Amino acid sequence: MKIAQLLHNPGAGDEDHSKKELVDLIKSEGFDCRYASTKKGDWKELKSDVDFLVVAGGDGTVRRVAKHLLNRKLIEKPYPIALLPSGTANNIAGALNIPTDRPEPIVESWKADRRKRFDVGLVEGLPKRQFFLESMGYGVFPALMRKMKDQQEKSTDTPEEKMNVALDVLADIVQSYEARPCRINVDGIDYSGNYLLVEVMNTRSIGPNLVLAPAADPGDSQFEVVLVSESQRMGLVTYVQNRLNGIEGDYWGTALKGRTIRLKWDGVEMHLDDQLIKSKKPRDIRVMIHEGALSFLGVPD
Structure with missing residues (x-):
């Protein structure tokens, strides 16, 4: 047994x-x-x-x-x-x-x-090496996490009610958030620019079940890097509002695939999964993949 x-x-x-x-x-x-x-x-x-x-x-x-x-x-x-x-x-x-x-x-x-191997993201450039299972990133998601800390959560709220509150707050943030410069290099290719959202994703959804990288596979030895620029703002707003209205679907944007990502965000807030991290100054960050670091049981074929 x-x-x-x-x-x-x-x-x-x-x-x-x-x-x-x-x-x-x-x-x-x-x-x-x-x-x-x-x-x-x-x-x-x-x-x-x-x-x-x-x-x-x-x-x-x-x-x-x-x-x-x-x-x-x-x-x-x-x-x-x-x-x-x-x-x-x-x-x-x-x-x-x-x-x-x-x-x-x-x-x-x-x-x-039945077992599924699960990659883990490793993050260097902070005071000590960190890891993530879902995603790490900058922009609107750290802003959402900061604002949600100030929300009075009711113990009687259901998970659906909690996620709707988060979506409502996120919709407001996306409409007003100022795009910031970010230096980004994905496997040697430069994608630097001004962005509302930069996410290095290991899973297809983050936060309140937002599917930003529908093709992500946590066992394929690659990350999905999602970048949302000023020209894509309304697309993200529409997606969040659709979720609020009960309309299911995936984010329409394109995700880049990569194994080693270098970033420097012009700001001091970032997140690792559900952890909000604030630095004194912008940091040079290197993200790498630890292939098959974990194994999960009971995964459907």
């Missing part, structure tokens, strides 16, 4: 599955299950007899677990990650085509032991 280590964030999204419900569900599919809450410090104590990790939470919880795994020594046992997404956006689950509506078929799929 395979042993699953359940790492549960009981406060993620509209989480309504208790510890008992999750453990019982995993055991009902023939797995042994151990439980740890990511709200407590001992969740990082992973035993060598564990076969895989189960992360029950949102993108932020996945990032916390990934950070711990990436910081472990190379000689330590690697663990594949199985997701039970329960966050607000669940962009990582979306990139892996893992459904977010019902946990039962997800747990059942783990029996097939």
Whole structure:
């Protein structure tokens, strides 16, 4: 019997599955299950007899677990990650085509032991080397993150309501944000210019489920670099407003493919996944790819 280590964030999204419900569900599919809450410090104590990790939470919880795994020594046992997404956006689950509506078929799929390798972005040029799973970038998304910190979030808001608030704020930002100069080099080719948005993406969607790079594959050893210039402002505005009105679709812009990206943004704010980073001055940043640094379980064919 395979042993699953359940790492549960009981406060993620509209989480309504208790510890008992999750453990019982995993055991009902023939797995042994151990439980740890990511709200407590001992969740990082992973035993060598564990076969895989189960992360029950949102993108932020996945990032916390990934950070711990990436910081472990190379000689330590690697663990594949199985997701039970329960966050607000669940962009990582979306990139892996893992459904977010019902946990039962997800747990059942783990029996097939299908795995998907997942690249990780490495960022140099900050005080210490950083990483990202979804994206890093400049412009309107760091501005959105800063403004959302000032929003009074209601505990009763559903994930859909939270995302609509973010989309509404983003629509206002995109209409008024002043394009800034950015030096950009993608695999030796210069794309420098003035941009509202610069995103180096590993997943196809970021933030409130905005699909900016529909062709992105987190296991193809390449990034998708999305650039939005002044001439493309209204296209991005229209896309965000369509999402607010319930009209599904992908952003119409073109993404560049690359493995090594050099950037210098004329500003001091950037983001790595859901982390807002502010520097004292513009920085020369180098972004590289760590191929197959993680492995995810239960990914559909």
